[in-house]
Amino acid sequence: MNKAAQVPVVFIGVGNVGRTLLRQILDVRSAMAGKTGLLLSPVGVADTSGILYNADGLTDRQLQAILRTRFRGNKVGSLPGAQRKRVLDDVLDDGVLLVDLTATEESMPILELGLKHRCGIVLANKKPVAAKWEIAKSFFDSPIIRYEATVGAGLPVISTLKYLRETGDRVTAIEGCLSGTLGYLCAEIERGSAYSAAVRDAKSLGYTEPDPRDDLSGQDVARKALILARTAGWQLEPSAIDVEPMYPESLSGIGVEEFMNSIPRLDSVYEAENKQAQSKEQVLRYIARVTPKGGKVGLTAMPRDSAWGALRGSGNYIAFHTARYDAIPLVVSGPGAGAEVTAAGVLGDIIQLAEYFRVKYEKRG
Numbered sequence: 001m002n003k004a005a006q007v008p009v010v011f012i013g014v015g016n017v018g019r020t021l022l023r024q025i026l027d028v029r030s031a032m033a034g035k036t037g038l039l040l041s042p043v044g045v046a047d048t049s050g051i052l053y054n055a056d057g058l059t060d061r062q063l064q065a066i067l068r069t070r071f072r073g074n075k076v077g078s079l080p081g082a083q084r085k086r087v088l089d090d091v092l093d094d095g096v097l098l099v100d101l102t103a104t105e106e107s108m109p110i111l112e113l114g115l116k117h118r119c120g121i122v123l124a125n126k127k128p129v130a131a132k133w134e135i136a137k138s139f140f141d142s143p144i145i146r147y148e149a150t151v152g153a154g155l156p157v158i159s160t161l162k163y164l165r166e167t168g169d170r171v172t173a174i175e176g177c178l179s180g181t182l183g184y185l186c187a188e189i190e191r192g193s194a195y196s197a198a199v200r201d202a203k204s205l206g207y208t209e210p211d212p213r214d215d216l217s218g219q220d221v222a223r224k225a226l227i228l229a230r231t232a233g234w235q236l237e238p239s240a241i242d243v244e245p246m247y248p249e250s251l252s253g254i255g256v257e258e259f260m261n262s263i264p265r266l267d268s269v270y271e272a273e274n275k276q277a278q279s280k281e282q283v284l285r286y287i288a289r290v291t292p293k294g295g296k297v298g299l300t301a302m303p304r305d306s307a308w309g310a311l312r313g314s315g316n317y318i319a320f321h322t323a324r325y326d327a328i329p330l331v332v333s334g335p336g337a338g339a340e341v342t343a344a345g346v347l348g349d350i351i352q353l354a355e356y357f358r359v360k361y362e363k364r365g
C-alpha cells in the first residue's frame with residue numbers, strides 16, 4: 001500500500017477542546033490514513049506559554065506528553081524542546097492547516113498571516129468571525145476557512161446554512177437557542193429555582209465562565225447570531241444585534257464575588273417573569289433572531305408545547321426560515337456544548353480541508 005500523504009496541522013490553544021481534539025486525532029488518524037491516504041500530522045501545538053514544533057510531525061509520544069502536561073495543569077512551554085511562539089511565523093506555509101482553539105482576539109495576526117500564506121484555517125474561536133465586518137470579511141466565502149464549531153458546537157449548523165445558500169434557497173430569518181449555559185438557567189428557573197441559585201449552580205458545575213456575566217451578558221449568543229447572519233450573506237456589524245443581558249447594567253463594574261452576593265435581589269424579577277409566562281402556557285428561553293436587517297438576542301416567552309419549550313440542558317435549536325422552508329422551518333437541534341462534540345465539529349472541518357488540499361499533500365509525498 002502507498003504511504004499516506006502527511007497533512008500538517010498547527011493547533012493554537014490546547015484547553016478543554018484542544019486536549020480532546022488531540023486525543024480524537026490520535027484515536028482516528030491511522031484508520032483514516034488507511035481509508036483515505038491522508039495522515040493527519042500535528043506539527044505544532046501552542047498555548048500561551050510556547051509551542052512544541054516538529055516540521056516532520058510531532059510523534060505520538062510528544063503528543064501524549066502534551067496531553068499529560070496539560071492534564072496536570074502545566075503548560076506546553078515547560079516541555080523539552082518547546083519554543084517561543086514567534087516560531088509560528090516561520091511554519092505557516094501553503095496547505096498547512098491552522099486551527100484556532102482559543103477564545104481571544106489575540107490570534108487575529110497569526111490567522112491573517114496564515115491567510116496570506118494560503119493556509120487552511122479552522123476556527124472554534126468565534127471572535128475573529130464576529131469582529132467588525134472590515135476585519136472579519138476575509139474569513140467569509142473562502143473555501144479554505146471553516147468555522148462549524150463556532151455555532152452549535154458539533155451540530156451541522158454552518159454547513160446546513162451554506163447548503164441552503166449554495167442550492168439557491170433564500171434565507172429570510174434565523175432563530176435559535178444558541179447557549180447551553182443560558183438554556184440550563186432558563187430550564188432551572190422554569191422548574192422553580194431562584195435565579196441566583198440557578199446562576200450559582202451553573203457556576204459550580206462549570207457551565208458558566210469563571211465570571212458568569214461573560215455568559216449572562218448575552219454577548220456570546222450575539223456573536224453566534226452575527227456569525228449565522230454573515231454566513232447567510234448579510235454583512236451585519238456587531239452593533240446591528242440588539243442584546244438584552246440577563247443582569248442589569250448596575251452590576252457590571254463590580255468583582256465576581258460582589259456580583260454573586262448581589263444577585264439574590266434579582267430573584268423576584270425572574271420569578272415574576274416566569275410566573276407570567278407560565279400563566280399563558282409559556283416558558284422563558286434565551287433566543288436569538290436575525291434577519292437581513294439586524295437581530296435581537298434576549299429572554300423571550302415561548303409556547304410550552306413547542307420545540308423551544310421542550311429544550312433541556314445544553315440543547316441548542318436553530319430554525320432556518322427560507323423561501324423553500326417557508327411554512328415549516330428547517331431545524332437543526334441537539335447538544336450545543338461540550339468538549340467531545342465541539343472537538344468532533346473541529347475535526348470534521350480539518351478532514352474536509354485535508355481533502356481540499358489533497359493534491360498538494362500527495363505531490364509533496
Ligand SMILES: NC(=O)c1ccc[n+]([C@@H]2O[C@H](COP(=O)([O-])OP(=O)(O)OC[C@H]3O[C@@H](n4cnc5c(N)ncnc54)[C@H](OP(=O)(O)O)[C@@H]3O)[C@@H](O)[C@H]2O)c1
Nearest residue numbers: 013014015016017047048101102103106124125337338342
Ligand atoms: N467548550 C465548549 O463546549 C465549546 C463549544 C463551542 C465552541 N467553543 C469554543 O472553543 C474555543 C476553546 O474552548 P475551550 O473550552 O477549550 O477553552 P479553554 O479551555 O479556555 O482553552 C483555551 C486555550 O487557548 C489558549 N490560548 C489563549 N490565548 C492564546 C494565545 N494568545 N496564544 C496561544 N494560545 C492561547 C489557552 O492557553 P493557556 O492554557 O496557556 O491559557 C488554552 O490552552 C473557545 O473559543 C470556545 O468559545 C467551546
